[in-house]
Amino acid sequence: MESKGKNLEAVQVMNRKLLLKLLQQNIMCSRANLSEQSGLKQATITNIINDFISWGLVEETGIIEGNKGRRAIGIRLKEDSFYVIGIRLSRKYFEIGIFSLTGKLIGEKCKRNVIDTSPNVVMDTMQAIIEKLAADHSDKIIVAIGVAVPGPYYFHEGVMETVTNFRGWKKVSIKSELQKRFQLPVMIDHDANAGVLAECSFKVNPEKYRTVVYVALGQGIGAGIFHNGEVFRGATGIAGEIGHASVNVNGPQCECGNRGCLTLYVSTITFTENVNEALKKSGRATVDSFDDLIERIQKKDADVYPEFRSMMRYLSAGIMNLVYSYNPSMIIIGDEMSRVGVQIIEEIKDNLAQIVERKVVDQAELCLTSFQMDPAFIGAAELAIDYVFGHTELLRE
Ligand SMILES: [Zn+2]
Incomplete structure (x- = not known):
């Protein structure tokens, strides 16, 4: 049963995630801005941000114009710290890209058609592309994979149900397939959920x-x-x-x-x-x-x-x-x-x-x-980002 009360560790996870989401939305801000937007005390903010800086997740940017015209030290999520893989699987194609924690696509995306292709072939092709992307960006630390799939998707079971126009894809667990192949956390949701997550995270x-x-x-x-x-x-x-x-x-x-x-x-x-x-x-x-x-x-x-x-x-x-x-x-x-x-x-x-x-x-x-890009594609990456924001033990250099 899920606990009704919150232990200290859970509160810490929640506060860290909240600040990371705010840093993602603000691009650049001060500690005072974060305190104001989160309702957390300055001392709590200072402690958490110090941790983030020591993990190589956040950096200081110099002096910015802060609250009420006061000058403050700017902070932001480091653009080149950690990355996720975003995958959008649609009924006719899939696309894969590497994204920063601020939701930016790094380099080119890879797109392949999947019409009348069996699940095994699709999974093998996905694996080959992810391996190639990871090799091309071997200097980058990839921490999770997010996938947007056509619905209906049973989120808690990780299984994609009957998909119209998609043969042989009944009851396929992409989640466990990808986890097996990459040893990374994999988050999956249906494309519309990924889309709304992207809209509400960035727009x-x-x-x-x-x-x-x-x-x-x-x-x-x-x-x-x-x-x-x-x-x-x-x-x-x-x-x-x-x-x-x-x-x-x-x-x-x-x-x-x-x-x-x-x-x-x-x-x-x-x-x-x-x-x-x-x-x-x-x-x-x-x-x-x-x-x-x-x-x-x-x-x-x-x-x-x-x-x-x-x-x-x-x-x-x-x-x-x-x-x-x-x-x-x-x-x-x-x-x-x-x-x-x-x-x-x-x-x-x-x-x-x-x-x-x-x-x-x-x-x-x-x-x-x-969005210029497909919101479900960005949302796929955001599914993975959202997960690692709640699991900061994955975000240490
Ligand atoms: Zn129907």
């Missing part, structure tokens, strides 16, 4: 937005929920897995057994298939991938836009379910489809205005992700 002010929902709109659909400073996973880890919530009880059967799942209507894969079917019928040239359709959606091309609008109606129903389930103050749309841009937001807002009261719509801010 969104958690003081201002208490409940944030990130909707991963890509080759499938899922949502990550961030509430009161942490990812909300539910009892087994599938909270927010709206891809398999039905929006049509009489709809077609999904691989998961349910009927009319949202993911059957809202995904870049289904959308591209539907558009191609329509194009074929009218004797026009089909396209290779969703990327070929982005510009045509933006220009409201008559062959493409009606299909997009129809998909947005299903998406809006899914978003409405999220609003009523979690009452978020912010909803962020990310992943592959978000590259379409403002049309997505416009369509959702139009649809919501038609089906519910203004009051319900207005309470949640709706926006696109402001």
Whole structure:
């Protein structure tokens, strides 16, 4: 049973993690800033920061303008101290990169296709790439691996469930596979949870937005929920897995057994298939991938836009379910489809205005992700960083 009280060691772990998260968000600040933001006494801050400096984790940067114009010594997380590996596994590809503790991608990322590839081959390829990356950066200390996988993902069991469009991947434990191969802590979560973690670690002010929902709109659909400073996973880890919530009880059967799942209507894969079917019928040239359709959606091309609008109606129903389930103050749309841009937001807002009261719509801010990179990829790295911030024994030079 989890202890209800907190022993001194647990408090120390908690305080260290809190300060590391603040240092990650602030880039550069003073000890007084940290005291103010954390509510911890100056003496506690001094002790912890002294430890961090002696471990080679934090460095002093010289004099900065501190509180109320007072000059203070600046401190920051050392950019070149420790690193993590971030892996984003999607239904069609995976990408791998090395990240600093401030969430910066170091060097190039490696991307490989995984269509119709068995789990063993994918794991072997991942291993080869990680080994190559580690060899190319042999001067760097890598302390953990974070992986974002397509949902549903049973967080506490470490097992990925039935994945639509992903053959032979039922009940695969990537976590134990990677741990076996690398002897490093491996943290895994589903892509939408990784996305919301990245948003709330680097972009969104958690003081201002208490409940944030990130909707991963890509080759499938899922949502990550961030509430009161942490990812909300539910009892087994599938909270927010709206891809398999039905929006049509009489709809077609999904691989998961349910009927009319949202993911059957809202995904870049289904959308591209539907558009191609329509194009074929009218004797026009089909396209290779969703990327070929982005510009045509933006220009409201008559062959493409009606299909997009129809998909947005299903998406809006899914978003409405999220609003009523979690009452978020912010909803962020990310992943592959978000590259379409403002049309997505416009369509959702139009649809919501038609089906519910203004009051319900207005309470949640709706926006696109402001990351240039895929939030789930950065979030994969942040999963690993978050873990090592809570296990500082791994962060000693
Ligand atoms: Zn389903």
